[in-house]
Amino acid sequence: MPNLLASRSALVATAIAVVVAALMAASGQKQALVIGVITGAGYGLVALGLVLIYKSSGVFNFAQGEFGTVAVYTLFRLHDKIGVPLLLAMLIGLAASMALALATERAVIRPLFDAPRVTLLVATAGVALLAISLELWLGEARLRFIQPALGRLDRISLFGVQVSDQRLLVLAALLMLAVLLGLFFSRTNLGLAILGVSQEPVATELMGISVRRLSSFTWALTGLLAGIAGMLTAPVVGSFGPGFLTFNALIPGFTAAVLGGMTSLPGAFVGGVIVGVAQSFAVSGFQDVPFLKEIPGPGAVMVFVILVVVLAIRPQGLLGKAS
């Protein structure tokens, strides 16, 4: 029965996506469609990390964006300032984001694990604010402009929109990670154990599985995902500063996670793309509508509209489980 529900949800999501794409193409918004997909991929990457933590521990992690921003800062410092080779700097950057995630788990999450989820939610928000303060302290308040590692800008042209290598890389990374994580949770013992911990921690512990180790593993993994998200999206955006991922991608990423279903990893992928497309449509489509064109930041408004509508109508999201 659950499988039937899941496949029906997937069918509904696919149908909605196809109808939206067809409508946009018919109304001359083909370019907005392409732009939405390539920008939404970044949101999907952030959403993956949010879903992973929520799926494993029921915690909404406000600090997700900052794990990624720390990775970007580390990479920038090491590569651009000190001259460490790019690959090595990237690995150290990813290690830094994983270390921050692990530190959060050990110092904040574990002591509060039995507290109400809202307490944990506020605690992760505290971690995010602390991380932003540290970035301000260490890296100044200024924006840093960076160039993509992959320089080719015109790899593909779709409906007149050129898609750069860096954007293709983000899209490919999102797709690959969503599939790999989906397989990890459905096909591996470790993945199933993590799910078991999230649903029945006491029973899982009685089965000889270390809840603490699994918790550490999950947070390290989400730190890794955030680091990848930060390193891949910062060159696409072209700049970063303190709070980069939190201010640029946390709300759209959260909306993508809710839209896809807070527990569905492929849903995070789908949600990210849908949010990106909706944002892009708002930016280009509202320009010619008398009242709507007055809205400052129509893309951001659209994200909130989606969030409210999904929470009101289908809180479990497109691909999430209802029970």
Place this chain on the structure above:
Amino acid sequence: MRRRSAHVAVARGSAIALALLLAAACGQKAGVGDRAAAPSAADQAAAGAPVSQAGTPNGGETIDTSGGSGTAAPAAGSTGGASTGGASSTPATGGASPAARSSAGSAASGGSQGAAGGAGTANGGRTPTSAGGSSSGGAGNGGGTAAPAPVPGGAPAPAGPVDRTGVSDTKIRIGIHAPITGAAPFPQNAFDKGKDVYWKFLAEKGGIFGRNVEIVFRDDQFNPSRAVQVCREMVEQEKVFILLGAAGSEQITACARYANSMGVPYLSAGVNEDGLTGLRTYFATSQTYHQQHSALVSYITTKLKKTKLAIVLNNTPALNETQQSITKLAQAAGLNIVRQSRIGKNASDSELLSEANALRTSGAEVVYLLTSPVNFIKLATNGQAQAYSPIYMGPGITNGLNIVAEAGCPAIGPAKFFSPFPQLDVIDQLDPDYQKSYQKYNGGKGDDIGLAEWGLSKVIGSMLQAAGKDLSRQSFLTALESGKEFTTNVYPIVSYSGAVRFGAKSAHLLEADCNSRSFKTIAQFTTGF
């Protein structure tokens, strides 16, 4: 079912908390409208409009931080009659300040009293009489100075007893706000290093009638609410004599309106005119956007010989009139406006990519740009990614800074921006003292942010000199309104009158040179092409 409810509750709680957290963390960065600009009279009253002690003998070393007579909160509907101080007074002519208009009924009578030097009489009740109800209460120059002509629709004048807030025998305290964060990739200490160079240079030459200038600097975070907050802090806590705005149209408009409501002189580089016209205490030290437009349009038609123009501005109400101005002039010059758009102050990746793509599709050869440097660089980078490289051009203050070329090249191409100050390539010819002084006081080569501060300081210095030895806010405003020309050879020549607050005569035109990743001056003190 229970688990689903838990999911939903957590998701909803997260959404609400997320929105609150981000609003707090961002300092409400997203478009704060004009409404935030002018503090209400109630706000001002709550902030504790200081009781005037103007006219206090200005002896000793201590800066007068009494608040002065020009600082009580105005409020529409207050009583107290027209100002009568000084040898002459100008009757009120209607039109209260925006702040006053918005707060009818909030009485603020009985404010300042005080015997002013010279012929000043007590000004019972700090009346926010509208336009220019100004009088110079025996200000500075021995009393009996002529009252400045009213500014139509202006705010209450800093009338009545002499107001020497922020001035002592040895010091003049000046407050500056600038968007160190939020608008451009400014190095954190760039403003700090340059802010005192001119004043140190001047101090060695005897200062301003023996007084040295002390600068109080605040970051407004490119946010109008924050700008009003820091301006209020500088006026009410730091007790500055005048306020200066370095850049950012919304922030300048917001602070100028606040300063006007408090009777504090406020000067900035020229930005929009909308929202600043009619403010009694506001003066632009360089051309406004509107004033730069005719030279800009003539450059496009006669030098660039292009015909297809797109207009892109930040989506802020303060720029509505600027958009109308450039549209009208471009159409009159026969330019084909192929696209007009407004982009969010903190535009997302998606928004900027969409805009770049739309500009490319429109076929615009020249893009008139009036956005923050951050948005400009990101837009140009997205344009380049779409194989679109138009000529970016615009008025402004900050888009011609070298940091923009450093971060934006090669995407910005040969971008051209008007500027109140020239670039470093010609400064040694125009004013050799700048680099020498910067080297002397900071131990390195001066940058263009320091040059912008040097130029602005030089204008202010000449104005303070013109106000005379017996410096007060009244004598300062009188000197500005006298029609005298202030020449610096860095900023354009500027002069004002009772009705003219946008008195600059020319501007510099800068062009990006991506080989050197810097801007060069291609026209100095130009009025047109």
